[in-house]
Amino acid sequence: MKNETAVAFTGVTRSFGAVRAVDGIDLSIRRGETVALLGRNGAGKSTTIGLLLGLDEPDGGEVRLFGDAPARAVAAGRTGAMLQDGRPVPRVTVRELVTFVARTYPKPMPVAEALALAGLTGLADRRVDRLSGGQVQRVRFAVALAGSPELIVLDEPTAALDVEAREAFWDSMRGYARRGNTVLFSTHYLEEADAHADRIVVIDSGRVLADGTGEELRRAAGGSLVAFDLAGGPSEGLDLLPGVTSVEIRGDRARLHTEDSDATVRALAGRNAIRGLEVAPVSLNDAFLALTAHARPLETTR
Amino acid sequence: MITEYVRLEVRRTLRDTGFALGAVAVPVMMYLLFTNLGGQNEEEWKTASMIGMAAYGALGAALSIGTGVAEDKGSGWLRQLRITPMSPRQVVTGRALTGSVVVLPSIVGVLLAGGLVNGVHLAAWEWAVVALALWLGSLPFTLLGIGNGYRFTAQTTGVANIACNLGLAVLGGLWFPVSLFPDWLRSLSAYTPTNRFAELGVSVAGGHAPGAAALAVIAVWAALFGTYAAVSYRRSARTS
Numbered sequence: 001m002k003n004e005t006a007v008a009f010t011g012v013t014r015s016f017g018a019v020r021a022v023d024g025i026d027l028s029i030r031r032g033e034t035v036a037l038l039g040r041n042g043a044g045k046s047t048t049i050g051l052l053l054g055l056d057e058p059d060g061g062e063v064r065l066f067g068d069a070p071a072r073a074v075a076a077g078r079t080g081a082m083l084q085d086g087r088p089v090p091r092v093t094v095r096e097l098v099t100f101v102a103r104t105y106p107k108p109m110p111v112a113e114a115l116a117l118a119g120l121t122g123l124a125d126r127r128v129d130r131l132s133g134g135q136v137q138r139v140r141f142a143v144a145l146a147g148s149p150e151l152i153v154l155d156e157p158t159a160a161l162d163v164e165a166r167e168a169f170w171d172s173m174r175g176y177a178r179r180g181n182t183v184l185f186s187t188h189y190l191e192e193a194d195a196h197a198d199r200i201v202v203i204d205s206g207r208v209l210a211d212g213t214g215e216e217l218r219r220a221a222g223g224s225l226v227a228f229d230l231a232g233g234p235s236e237g238l239d240l241l242p243g244v245t246s247v248e249i250r251g252d253r254a255r256l257h258t259e260d261s262d263a264t265v266r267a268l269a270g271r272n273a274i275r276g277l278e279v280a281p282v283s284l285n286d287a288f289l290a291l292t293a294h295a296r297p298l299e300t301t302r
Numbered sequence: 303m304i305t306e307y308v309r310l311e312v313r314r315t316l317r318d319t320g321f322a323l324g325a326v327a328v329p330v331m332m333y334l335l336f337t338n339l340g341g342q343n344e345e346e347w348k349t350a351s352m353i354g355m356a357a358y359g360a361l362g363a364a365l366s367i368g369t370g371v372a373e374d375k376g377s378g379w380l381r382q383l384r385i386t387p388m389s390p391r392q393v394v395t396g397r398a399l400t401g402s403v404v405v406l407p408s409i410v411g412v413l414l415a416g417g418l419v420n421g422v423h424l425a426a427w428e429w430a431v432v433a434l435a436l437w438l439g440s441l442p443f444t445l446l447g448i449g450n451g452y453r454f455t456a457q458t459t460g461v462a463n464i465a466c467n468l469g470l471a472v473l474g475g476l477w478f479p480v481s482l483f484p485d486w487l488r489s490l491s492a493y494t495p496t497n498r499f500a501e502l503g504v505s506v507a508g509g510h511a512p513g514a515a516a517l518a519v520i521a522v523w524a525a526l527f528g529t530y531a532a533v534s535y536r537r538s539a540r541t542s
Contacts, residue, residue, distance in 0.1 A: 053385050077387040086378020091317040092310065100310045104303050104386040143382065
């Protein structure tokens, strides 16, 4: 029974026609961790979550929840989830819905507590299909935690929430994690992953590109960023300069990721290429871009 | 767990105004209309039509379970149920039980109209047995509706259910007595589940036990529709 691993993916693949939505994912989540699954839309986050919950079967590899097949862990009431898709269930009140879901679990929390955690106490007798988008999202959260499961899985939980509701949501989520529960959430917002998870798993094109704390990801992407105007000068050979790990050219501006900014700047000065020079520590967004090696940035503001 | 689920789904169904109208109000009104218009208002027709219309209402209510299933498939509620500890079998069983609960208002509604408005006279035990026979006999139609619901989208299910509803009701003689049918249609009608369903009620109201043929035909249809529901469910679980 005692098993320190909550979630384990080993070489998991899943294709839909010609598309490899999940392309060899290895992932292990310990009990009590809060982990963010970070990636753009279409990176394979929702497919990964579907496999995790046993809603879908992998083509290859193995998924284990608490050392067991996902369907069995779900049947034993060890997981709760907030799914992304779908419209609210018609013709039930918030309280009826949460009460019903709680009673399908072996050891649920009191319904009033689930409602309070999700900030729904005042809306308990309203019909779910007559609530606003943000309120429905809170109902989904209450449904996920009503059974007091050891693992909760949240697929893009803050979509449709305004700033204030988002803060309240993360507070509740942290409160739930603090009880020793394991939380896995997916997001395409960097700040969210950085601020609310112990660990960030970056996925793109169905693969895990990086796995670590925000700080580790920043370090892995190279220590600093050196940017300058090319001013018509050549861009060839920049990747050979000392310390440089990758080069990005955007219009007339070159951005060099470097592990040794001093050496890089010295070399640039030698080439007389220091117009508009800027040296900065790498941001998490830059780290993400370096990892995914695509020019399209993640959304960083909303 | 199933009891909780059935309670939730029954509430959801009864709150649906479309359901209340289509499955309760319409059969009651049709019954009153068909038995009080024109010259056809002898005692026997009032009783036969009462049972036909109660059967028709139960048929509609049972099929409407399928519309609910299709709606829930589209809204993501079925997916949400799959990640609760309830097993798929419990979910399907719960739905079928829900079906057997929500046919009751249709049956009771038409029987009340017969007894209170049209003055149909039956002994107390006969009323009870008629209601019970109609209630149990509606199971094949619940299974048919569930099969449609798992197989089709919400809109297609609606159309399929209306087609099944009208086709089975008219062919089975729930609207007009089969004595008005030409011979070939009358013999075909004897093989429909609806015709035998109504026969259950009619024979009980007439004071005798339902015939073995009627029970056999209903049992065969129940098995057929049950298989259809199971196959449709398995297909939808694979694709959604």
